[in-house]
Amino acid sequence: MAFSKMWATPKRRRAEPEEQHVFRSEWTQRYLVVERDDGEGAECLVCRRPIVATRERDVRRHYEAEHEHYEVYSAGGERAALVERLRRGDAMSAVAMTREERAARAGLGVAHLLALHGRHWAEARLVRRCLESVLRETLPDHCRVLDEVDLSPESMAKKTLGLARNLQGQLMARGPTFQAYSLAFDDQGFVGTEGRLMVFVRGVDQDYDVDEELLTVVNLHGGPHVGHVEQVLNEALARSGLAWDKLVGVASTGSSWISDPHGGLVQVLQDRASEARGAVGGHTPLPHCAGLLHMQLMGSRELDVGGVVDVVAGWLALLRTRGTRSIGLKMLIEDAEQSHGGDVNLLCLGSWLRRTKALKRVFHLRRDLEVFLTESGKPRSSDMRDLLQDPDWLCDLSFLVDMQTHLAEVANELRLPGTFAFTIMDHxxxxSDKLQMLRTHLSEGDLTFFPSSRELCEQLDEQGHTGREVLASHRYQEALARLHGKLQRNFEDLCAVKRDLDMFADPFSFPVENAPQHIQEELIRMKSSSTLLSEYREETLGSFYAGLPPGCYTELQAVTYRAASLFDSSCLSDKAYSYLLQHQARLTHLTSEEHLHALLRIATSNFEPRLDDLVRYRSRSLA
Structure with missing residues (x-):
């Protein structure tokens, strides 16, 4: 089956199903927020913090995380009076905290900020000195308040664990409400944290609110063992209240031990899910999106026909140790160090060159590199310099630079949160069609979509060399064909659920005869309702399905829950990847695996830690 046919989309594709950022007046009493004067989001009446993304789930999460204790004012009159006091700025008179509780809350806030920014716990002392300096000049009578806030490294370490447990507790509370969920496995090697598997979960509840969180981290030291991973995963799912029969899909980096059809991790999960669903859901295999996570890295490796990245990484490593007078090269190395927390080696540089625009900058600085290699005096420098004068190798470099630009575009599209899995199919x-077009253009010598290669060919023409013929050769055609074939293999499992995704995306345009028989009657009933059609056009996709009359479309909603819970992007794994690379120096010196897991959970979580719950738990434990 042709790839383009495989991914044929329905005639009408609903726009991105991101919730509309429109403030609703009823949120003021429900969540204690008001609309900002500039109309850009909401403002919390209690802490006066802005909430930029004004979706109800964002407003609700802030309220539940920070101010849920105001639920004691539940009666209508009490609630209205509370809102009026908060409007006047009288927040403390509503629910007063003791002096000790406020100090404990402040310490937790500092620990949370240190974790988010990858800073050492000892830096809390610097925070204290900064605060003391400010208070001494502005509010000298309040300097003694800092003595009540414990900012010692030992306290910060304990608070970090407490914050992570609080976030995990929120996931455990949400897990049983999920109607369906999917898992994502990221075993990408990170400097300082190699040999670990991060497992993310994406679940959808009956209101079609979607949560994506870190489920657990599995230690793979000694090599990945599927049995061990399954055991750890089973314990994590049980802790979070997630049943195997609600698992509907898997995304991964596409590693062989995960994707192996004979005993790989995905195969084991498929067997467990099928066994759990046996009496109620049949034995439909779990769709597996291999390569969805870190797709730009995978694509870059497939297209690196001349081993370009390893060679350039070696140059940059030499450049970092020898130094250079070139401003452009100095800035290049500074950017690499900044992206990796100052600890840069070949693995760091290779990953950096594959994920960013850095390789393009190397291409434009190749003359400076040639000068540097000439002056370095290293025995192998002459061989390195010869590559920069080799037309074939330069064509390899320019081809990879151009293709990385195209890969970055699709990676950015797959990185957008707040969408659903059918957008993966579109992108x-x-x-895939673009790759076919690029192959045709290259074979014809048309470099319209290869600006770096076009620039190189113009220079080679002036020097009497040929460039277009090299770029039109079979080696580049084969590289594009390999990537095209890998995409087809990695995403072919979505074909098994394509019908469900299309029906979920646009039920009113979906042909009834293409739907499963047990859903056809509900689909006909929905299509005949002008009221539902109007709501579908006006509401977001999740809001539309959540607002269906209870008990009227149960079979259809079961399908849409599964479609909504499939992983839609690599946003969460990229967030973890960036955190690990930028703070690797800090993470490699952690003495506890528990603290590493805690920092990863805090850095990637979409929940806000409920500081008041932590403070009250501490107060009860000391009582």
Whole structure:
């Protein structure tokens, strides 16, 4: 089956199903927020913090995380009076905290900030000195308040664990409400944290609110063992109240031990899910999106026909140790160090060159590199310099630079949160067609979509060399064909649920005869309702399905829950990847695996820690 046919989309595709950022007046009493004067989001009446993304779930999460204790004012009159006091700025008279509780809350806030920014716990002392300096000049009578806030490194370490447990507790509370969920496995090697598997979960509840969180981290030291991973995963799912029969899909980096059809991790999960669903859900295999996570890295490796990245990484490593007078090269190395927390080696540089625009900058600085290699005096420098004068190798470099630009475009599209899995199909289908177009252009010598290669060919023509013929050769055609084939293999499992995704995306345009028989009657009933059609056009996709009359479309909603819970992006794994690379120096010196897991949970979580719950738990434990 042709790839383009495989990914054919329905005639009408609903726009991105991101919730509309429109403030609702009823939120003021429900969540204690008001609309900002500039109309850009909401403002909390209690802490006066802005909430930029004004979706109800964002407003509700802030309220539940920070101010849920105001639920004691539940009666209508009490609630209205509370709102009026908060409007006047009288927040403390509503629910007063003791002096000790406020100090404990402040310490937790500092620990949370240190964790988010990858800073050492000892830096809390610097925070204290900064605060003391400010208070001494502005509010000298309040300097003694800092003596009540414990900011010692030992206290910060304990608070970090407490924050992580609080976030995990929120996931445990949400887990049983999920109607369906999917898992994502990221075993990408990170400097300082190699040999670990991060497992993310994406679940959807009956209101079609979607949560994506870190489920657990599995230690793979000694090599990945599927049995061990399954055991740890089973314990994590049980802790979070997630049943195996609600698992509907898997995303991964596409590693062989995960994707192996004979005993790989995905195969084991498929067997467990099928066994759990046996009596109620049949034995439909779990769809597996291999390569969804870190797709730009995978694509870059497939297209690196001349081993370009390893060679350039070696140059930059030499450049970092020898130094250079070139401003451009100095800035290049500074950017690499900044992106990796100052600890840069070949693995760091290779990953950095594959994920950013850095390789393009190397291409434009190749003359400076040639000068540097000439002056370095290293025995192998002449061989390195010869590559920069080799037309074939330069074509390899320019080809990879141009293709990385195209890969970055599709990676950015797959990185957008707040969408659903059917958008993956659109983006991958478009990129697949684009690869075919690029192959045709290259074979014809048309470099319209290869600006770096076009620039190089113009220079080679002036020097009497040929460039277009090299770029039109079979080696680049084969590289594009390999990537096209890998995309087809990695995402072919979505074909098994394509019908469900299309029906979920646009039920009113979906042909009834293409739907499963047990859903056809509900689909006909929905299509005949002008009221539901109007709501579908006006509401977001999740809001539309959540607002269906209870008990009327149960079979259809079961399908849409599964479609909504499939992983839609690599946003969460990229967030973890960036955190690990930028703070690797800090993470490699951690003495506890528990603290590493805690920092990863805090850095990636979409929940806000409920500081008041932590403070009250501490107060009860000391009582």
């Amino acid at each position: 991958i289908c478009a990129f």
